[in-house]
Amino acid sequence: MQQSKYMKWFAVAATIGMALILLGGALVTKTDSGMGCGRNWPDCNGSLIPTHITPEILIEFSHRVVTGSVSILIFILSFWSWRKLGHVREVKFLSFLALFFLIAQALIGAAQVLWGQGDFILALHFGISLISFAAVFLLTLIIFEVDQKFNANNVHIGGVLKWNTIGVTIYSYLVVYTGALVRHTNSSLICPDWPLCRNDQMVLPGNFYEWVQMGHRLAAGLIFIWVLIITIHVIKHYKKQPVLYWSWIIALIIVCCQVIAGMGVVLTRLNIVVALLHTLFISLLFGLLCYMIMLISRSSHQAKK
The missing domain is CATH 1.20.120 (Four Helix Bundle (Hemerythrin (Met), subunit A))
Structure with a gap:
């Protein structure tokens, strides 16, 4: 049965959103912006919305906003897929993976801001996000019925x-x-x-x-x-x-x-x-x-x- 175009567009948005989380995290690391909001989470330097904007604050705060927004998208997509496509063998497992590892990467990011972590632990952050991205990507392929077309x-x-x-x-x-x-x-x-x-x-x-x-x-x-x-x-x-x-x-x-x-x-x-x-x-x-x-x-x- 063909899925609704709304579900398809929602899946595409969630996949692009997860890609933005990966790229945003890499940008934070490459520009040394991880401490842009200081040792504060989820607020930024003591404010819900930062008032004094620097490049580091802009990059770090934007990454947090994107992560929070995409998390909502993925939660809705996982629930929607579970309800509509739960009969497909992989859907429930992928929905769980997408949510679990998205939450895990957010918690690791928060822990780094609040307490700091070693380089070997931080290196896991991207890999954990990547598993969530892969799960959302596979859900999107299932929603678009790529398997049936090929x-x-x-x-x-x-x-x-x-x-x-x-x-x-x-x-x-x-x-x-x-x-x-x-x-x-x-x-x-x-x-x-x-x-x-x-x-x-x-x-x-x-x-x-x-x-x-x-x-x-x-x-x-x-x-x-x-x-x-x-x-x-x-x-x-x-x-x-x-x-x-x-x-x-x-x-x-x-x-x-x-x-x-x-x-x-x-x-x-x-x-x-x-x-x-x-x-x-x-x-x-x-x-x-x-x-x-x-x-x-x-x-x-x-x-x-």
């Missing part, structure tokens, strides 16, 4: 593709964490060159910050190679299953954009637009990989019938 319920996924998809999805989360750790440890520009830390020196990283930066580059390079190998396998063996064929081609395009944006972050000395694109691309890649995990679940379910 006959996704009848996909047949072999063991090689199944385990590589699961593996690269889990690994992508590690890449996300290392990228967040780069930001939170202020290691973004510790290595002035690319692809090596210093292209004129073939040496190992010399300190913790260089290890964080080069560890992330290595992790990003490996995910590019892994996605490339999987895509070649899919092109060879899954041409007759368009949802898999095109999903992996898109995944390869996104991971290429991710690598280029990562290089651009270094070469442009942390240009904010390039840095936010870097965040956007990994978010889209993770969402797409989660969609393919859902296809694997459906394939396994169909095989048991």
